[in-house]
Amino acid sequence: GAxxxxxxxxxVTEKGKDVELRCDPISGHTALYWYRQSLGQGLEFLIYFxxxxxxxxxxxxSDRFSAERTGGSVSTLTIQRTQQEDSAVYLCAxxxxxxxxxxxxxxxxxxxxxxxx
Amino acid sequence: xxxxxxxDSHVSVSEGTPVLLRCNYSSSYSPSLFWYVxxxxxxxxxxxxxxxxxxxxxxxxxxxxxFKKSETSFHLTKPSAHMSDAAEYFCVVSGxxxxxxIFGTGTRLKVLA
Numbered sequence: 001g002a003x004x005x006x007x008x009x010x011x012v013t014e015k016g017k018d019v020e021l022r023c024d025p026i027s028g029h030t031a032l033y034w035y036r037q038s039l040g041q042g043l044e045f046l047i048y049f050x051x052x053x054x055x056x057x058x059x060x061x062s063d064r065f066s067a068e069r070t071g072g073s074v075s076t077l078t079i080q081r082t083q084q085e086d087s088a089v090y091l092c093a094x095x096x097x098x099x100x101x102x103x104x105x106x107x108x109x110x111x112x113x114x115x116x117x
Numbered sequence: 118x119x120x121x122x123x124x125d126s127h128v129s130v131s132e133g134t135p136v137l138l139r140c141n142y143s144s145s146y147s148p149s150l151f152w153y154v155x156x157x158x159x160x161x162x163x164x165x166x167x168x169x170x171x172x173x174x175x176x177x178x179x180x181x182x183x184f185k186k187s188e189t190s191f192h193l194t195k196p197s198a199h200m201s202d203a204a205e206y207f208c209v210v211s212g213x214x215x216x217x218x219i220f221g222t223g224t225r226l227k228v229l230a
Contacts, residue, residue: 108153
């Protein structure tokens with residue numbers, strides 16, 4: 001079946017502009033994550049969605065960052081008034097929650113490489 | 118609380134020689150542990166996962182890892198490196214009672230011809 005998809009694959013923008021990044025999770029996966037990967041760094045957690053529950057936004061670095069998930073499927077990460085330090089690869093992952101809520105892995109999309117000039 | 122430490126940021130091996138990528142974890146929960154691989158400009162792909170069924174876990178592409186509770190380790194090994202193994206490897210900890218996945222900082226594996 002189809003994996004996690006993200007669009008665009010690359011985005012170049014000017015400082016101060018807003019950008020939207022999209023993630024299509026695997027069908028039926030109720031949990032969705034956004035991460036940021038800066039050059040040479042590990043993955044930084046940004047936000048977590050699970051079904052209709054309130055999202056965990058604790059990883060969002062500033063109020064310029066927001067995300068939503070419509071209909072429990074597609075998610076959009078929005079960065080307003082982009083800054084050069086926002087340049088990174090933004091990765092989306094989804095997973096299927098099983099009964100004991102454990103041991104199941106995340107499936108990652110290919111990422112969106114954001115460059116802020 | 119959970120944490121994971123990848124002890125080497127870079128590892129170089131010759132093609133055909135063994136690979137060892139080291140990972141130590143800390144977890145308040147019964148841990149689940151994963152190794153992911155990321156090739157250049159690609160997303161992360163699962164290599165293997167520990168789910169308490171067996172301490173020695175076999176994954177794809179000839180990789181395996183052994184869960185050692187007494188040492189809080191989950192090192193990744195492969196008997197014979199291939200050029201295509203050159204990539205970044207991430208050790209990840211999660212577990213029962215949490216939806217968070219904690220990523221190590223990664224180990225970049227270089228395979229020399």
